[in-house]
Amino acid sequence: MKKYTSKKDGDMMLINENDYFKTIQVIKEQIQSSQYRAIKSVNTELILLYWNIGNVILKNSEWGNKFIDTLAKDIKMEFPTLKGFSVRNLKYMRKFAEIYTDFEFVQTVSAQITWSHNIEIINKVKSHNERKWYIQKTVENGWSLNILAHQIQTNLYKRQVLVDKTTNYEKNLPKIQSTLAKGILKDPYIFDFITFRDDMLEVELEKELVKQVTKLLLELGSGFAFVGNQYHLEVAGEDFYIDLLFYHLKLKCYVVIELKTGKFVPEYAGKLNFYLSAVDDILKTEQDNPTIGLLLCREKNKLIAEYALKDMTKPIGVSECKLFEELPEEFEDTLPTIEDLENRISCFDGEILMDEDEDE
Structure with missing residues (x-):
């Protein structure tokens, strides 16, 4: 262990390196x-x-x-x-x-929150409950003004709070974890930084999401830590690959995300159920909660998805994902500019007030 030496009143002192850095960190x-x-x-x-x-x-x-x-x-x-x-x-x-x-x-x-954040909310949000929700989320997640504007533009409140989510979380998770897991889900997910093509394959969508993983994490929400894509699992001597693997810091569990560029079909749920069992057996520790699955598809029929999840033993959610050229009508008039996209990822800057010295 390294020691630092210093002089005090002509005497030499030994300073333990770990103690020194701990003290500095406290200060x-x-x-x-x-x-x-x-x-x-x-x-x-x-x-x-x-x-x-x-x-x-x-x-x-x-x-x-x-x-x-x-x-x-x-x-x-x-x-x-x-x-x-x-x-x-x-x-x-x-x-x-x-x-x-x-x-x-x-x-x-x-x-x-700052004055600028308050102005953004009262200008763009009509409902009192919705305003309160955006304020609380801004505080909770440390949203910059640009990120707050983006979340309002893409109707995050509607996608995360008001939407009737398709999951079997209540059946397969403890109540506290189930409530928290449903609370972080959105429907649809908006990946407006990727342009959709009719012939787009799942692997191409995955590569684009990983290429812009910071924007992906912004859309997924706070707490997600990226573990890897095409994550390799070996089961009974055979190789399997998970599209996207995350760890959620608040839920304290792995999150497996499978991507589908077409309509949801029941077979997808069975494959995801298999992946969750494998992750629970291979990666999950005693300190981790049960692994959660999220299937993102371009289109889903809610009733078919509910039937597919009904008897699954693992916690799975199904949501739609929308890319740039297939956004729902309610988002078409709120698309951000290229400059907005570049600025969204800025960290919370501690801004205190908005100085608007130019009169209307």
Whole structure:
């Protein structure tokens, strides 16, 4: 074990390397935690300030938009270096206060995310429950503004919460794991970074997904860790290959994903059931929960899928996946630009406020 030496009051000291790095790590974590609390505190104060100003504007709504124009100019004169009080942003404050009338909700929910995130949600989401869900998911997953916009554009709430998912998880998993597993599923999955072709084979789709694995992980959701594609399993001297193998950190289990570029047929469920048994026997440890299967196909008949899963012994879900040229109509008007696609993967940047100093 290496030792570091240092001088103190003329004496030599021996420092254990592991102890030293552990101590440094503790200090780093304390600094980061303090920085996060400071940013969070500033953000909370900012959100509450904007909400209070919005309420003042609402109470004087009889003065009309000219009041906001004058207010923006007066604030600029009084605080010439202060940003965030343009006409546009003041109108957002009014809208923010108009939508969220409950102070406690603003303080405990809305204030968890940045002003820019809040504006994106109140501009694009109509339902209160849906807004609350997107706020909670932003906090939970650390979504940047670009990623939040993408999730709203692709109707993640509808695909993950409102959709009637085709699984047998309740039958084959403990209640807690079943609920969590169903909660992470979507239908359909949107792989709009891949262009569909009529003659596309499963292996080609798989290669494209692996080539852009970061975007694949974004669509799958938080918690998925990529293990490999065409993952080799040997059973009774024969070779088998799983399309995509993941490990889910929250579910604490392996997740086997099989890809089909055509319609769902019952035989697919039997093959996936076999793979899950093999993974449970070969890879799963005592610390892991039962392996989960997800079959992604271009089209499914819900009743046929339910019959196929009914007597399967392993937990399997069936969802559709949509590529670029076959998106459902509700997504056609919300397709991101190439620039959006390139920016989606940016990490949560800790942004505090949106400075909109250009008036509408």
